[in-house]
Each structure stands twice: as C-alpha cells, then as structure tokens.
C-alpha cells in the first residue's frame with residue numbers, strides 16, 4: 465500500500481453542532497493526527513452533549529453530489545464512514561466506494577448515540593451489514609458488534625473477542641473490538657482478523673480507564689484517527705498503538721474543555737495546548753495550607769523562634785538535617801539524570817552539589833563538639849525513602865514534585881522565623897546565629913527557580929501525572945512537618 469505523510473482523509477458522517485461527535489469530531493481527529501480532513505454530510509443532527517433532538521436527512525442524491533465533488537477533484541487516501549442513518553444513504557455510499565476504491569476504508573457502524581438515541585433506522589441494519597464488504601476495518605462498540613451478528617451484546621471480554629472473530633470471518637474484514645462499554649479498571653481494545661492480515665489473529669491494546677464522563681464522540685474520533693494514521697503507516701497494529709496513546713491523552717484532559725452539561729467531548733488537541741501554567745504550584749500551595757499551619761504550631765518551631773528550644777532537640781535536628789541532605793542530594797542527582805532539558809539537568813545537578821556543601825558546613829560549623837547520633841531517625845528515613853522511591857517508581861514529574869517542598873517549605877519557614885527574630889532584636893537569642901542563616905537570598909532564588917521548573921513540568925504532563933505530582937508534593941510536605949516534630953519525639957531516645 466502507498467503511504468502518505470499528510471494523508472487526505474474524507475469523513476462521511478452526520479453532524480454534531482456542539483462539536484464533540486460526527487463530522488466535527490472527525491475533522492478535529494484527522495487534523496490532530498496529522499491528516500488533511502474533508503467531510504461529506506450524510507445527515508444534519510440537532511444534538512448536544514445531552515442528547516439528540518432531531519435528524520434531518522438530505523436526499524441521498526445530494527450526498528452523492530458531495531462525494532463526487534470531492535472524488536472528481538481530490539485524491540483520497542482514506543475514508544472514514546460514520547453515521548449513515550438510512551438504507552438509501554448506505555446504498556449510495558456503497559456504490560460510490562465501488563467506483564472510487566479508496567485505499568483505506570474504516571467503517572464505524574454508528575447505530576445508537578451515547579445518550580441512547582437511535583442514529584440508524586432499524587430497517588437499515590441489514591444494509592449496514594452488506595456495506596462491511598467494502599471496509600478494511602470495522603470499529604463496532606459492543607452493542608453494535610452484537611447487532612451486526614444478530615446476537616446479544618457481549619458482557620465480557622472473551623465473548624467480545626469471539627464475536628470479533630466471527631464478524632471478521634463472516635465479512636472478510638479486520639475488526640477493532642472496543643471494550644469501552646465493559647466494567648473494570650482498564651479499557652481493552654483488540655484488532656481481530658481471522659484471514660491472516662495481522663501478525664497474530666488478535667492484537668490487544670489496553671489502557672487504564674480514565675475516570676471521566678466526557679466520552680461523547682470517542683468512537684467517532686477513534687475511527688477517524690485510525691483511518692488517518694493507517695494511510696500514513698500502512699500498518700494497522702502500529703496505527704492503533706499510536707491512536708490509542710493519543711486517545712488516552714484526549715480522554716485524560718477532556719475535563720479541561722468544560723463543554724456542555726451532559727457527556728462532554730474529548731480534548732482532540734491536548735498535545736498542542738499546554739494546560740494552564742502556574743496554576744499547579746498554586747494548587748500545591750493551597751492544598752498544603754493546613755500542613756503549614758501545623759508546622760508553625762509545632763513546639764519545635766515556637767521554641768526555636770523564642771529561644772526556649774532544648775539544646776538536645778536542636779542538636780538532634782541538625783544531625784538529622786545533615787543525614788537527610790546526604791540522601792536529598794542523591795534525589796536531586798536522580799532528577800538531574802532524568803531531566804529532559806539541559807537547563808533542568810544543570811539546575812538539579814547544582815542543587816545536588818550544594819546539598820553536599822551545606823552538609824559539610826553543618827558538620828564543620830554546627831555539629832563539631834555536639835554529641836549527636838550518626839544514624840537516620842525514623843522520620844528522616846521515611847522521608848528519604850519517599851524521595852528515592854518517587855525517583856525510581858514514579859517518573860521525572862513525580863520526583864520533581866516530591867523534592868520541591870524541601871526547598872519551598874524550608875525557605876518559607878526560614879523567612880517567617882528570620883523576620884520574627886529580626887523584629888524582636890534580641891541580641892542574646894541562643895539560636896540567633898542559626899536563624900540568621902535563614903536569610904539567604906541565593907536559596908530563595910533557587911526555590912523560585914525550582915517551583916518554576918515544577919510548573920513547567922506540570923504543564924507538559926497529563927492530568928493523571930499531575931494528580932500523582934500533587935500527591936507526591938503533599939506527602940513530602942507532611943514529612944517536612946514531621947521532620948520538625950521529630951526532635952521532640954526521638955531526640956531523647958537517640959541519646960540513650
């Protein structure tokens with residue numbers, strides 16, 4: 465098959481003036497997947513995200529005029545067929561397909577909308593079955609698969625696959641069996657072909673199920689996208705792989721669109737539009753307001769501020785800080801090694817280096833002469849474990865979110881304590897020299913940069929990744945609180 469880098473793809477389908485399904489979804493999907501989209505309208509549908517109000521079907525002869533107007537002029541690399549509505553329209557499309565013989569024909573056998581409204585006259589079901597002989601790929605959902613075979617809709621994946629094989633056999637066609645309608649945590653799909661056109665009879669594609677009600681037009685979008693990518697790659701398995709990744713992203717970010725009050729559309733251009741910037745760090749900060757209040761209420765912080773903190777607690781804190789920094793440096797080095805840009809790589813590498821320097825300074829200037837443990841206390845160990853596991857099991861985004869609270873909360877607590885200390889002007893404050901170290905503009909600047917990087921990473925990430933980032937940020941913030949509270953709980957025990 466001749467492939468083409470920008471395929472010219474014709475959608476033959478009904479309309480959706482709210483833009484989520486039908487022709488409108490198809491044109492977006494074709495463009496989002498790098499094709500040039502064209503469209504011939506089979507039926508005008510007055511519908512929105514809540515349902516179908518009415519359908520107006522122009523004469524089949526006029527559809528043929530549209531189809532001929534395109535094929536008389538434009539070389540068509542792929543055709544996607546969606547809502548056809550009536551047997552008359554199906555017959556017209558069938559004849560036109562025979563005449564033009566496009567290289568790629570994908571039929572989405574649209575029968576009923578997500579809202580439950582019929583989009584195909586019951587009397588046209590037999591005509592639709594006969595159209596399958598002109599299709600390379602047919603993409604039924606489970607109820608449609610059942611109707612095409614005259615069987616009840618499959619209730620489990622095994623039955624669905626068996627029905628897919630039967631449809632492939634009966635109509636000599638490749639079938640995409642779609643599991644979107646099955647219950648369960650993932651959404652299985654499978655390409656099925658019993659005639660040897662695939663590497664294996666069944667090729668499965670699984671993604672996690674996205675928790676969203678905004679799935680209007682998913683089937684339309686998938687079939688238009690796969691027609692486009694197939695015309696570029698010439699390989700169904702490769703095409704499905706690419707399209708499923710794209711569709712997953714479009715579902716993940718569907719909620720951002722805020723279109724309509726029913727089942728809204730998916731975000732076709734999610735990969736071209738970054739999520740709102742800077743909103744992410746604000747969200748992190750807002751979500752951890754309670755934890756920050758908790759930090760300022762801790763005896764450790766209040767006593768550090770007013771100078772009544774027991775020396776043993778202070779010494780325990782310093783020693784744990786030094787132990788923590790040694791491993792925090794490793795977490796930053798890991799972020800550096802995972803960073804996608806040279807600027808971010810350098811930033812984290814500098815951070816890792818600075819930690820080792822600060823750790824050395826802690827030993828040199830604050831810990832010499834103090835009788836302290838050189839073993840990580842329980843909170844230090846848990847905090848470090850959380851960071852190191854974010855770096856191994858989570859991705860770069862999660863690790864970045866996990867390391868930020870150490871910058872941000874330390875800078876914030878330091879700024880508040882330093883301002884309080886300066887305000888009282890107490891010359892004989894036992895921790896005055898320590899509180900002075902908090903007024904470090906270089907560290908404040910590094911913190912601003914680190915938060916900026918986190919926002920950039922969030923802007924490039926999927927909604928699901930941002931959820932994991934937020935959780936990692938919250939968990940680290942909790943460890944920051946516990947770290948300040950650890951001397952009260954463990955200093956005495958560590959001295960024994």
Ligand SMILES: Nc1ncnc2c1ncn2[C@@H]1O[C@H](COP(=O)(O)OP(=O)(O)O)[C@@H](O)[C@H]1O
Nearest residue numbers: 605642643644645651653672673674682683686
């Ligand atoms: N909530 C979801 N999360 C992830 N993928 C989904 C979700 N819902 C549907 N899909 C996928 O969208 C495509 C269309 O699925 P389906 O709902 O079965 O068909 P239709 O939209 O034609 O009714 C399939 O690839 C399916 O796996």
Ligand SMILES: Cc1ncc(COP(=O)(O)O)c(N)n1
Nearest residue numbers: 478479485486577578680681
């Ligand atoms: C013109 C047209 N074609 C197809 C669908 C089905 O899409 P969905 O099943 O997502 O509602 C639709 N609602 N409108």
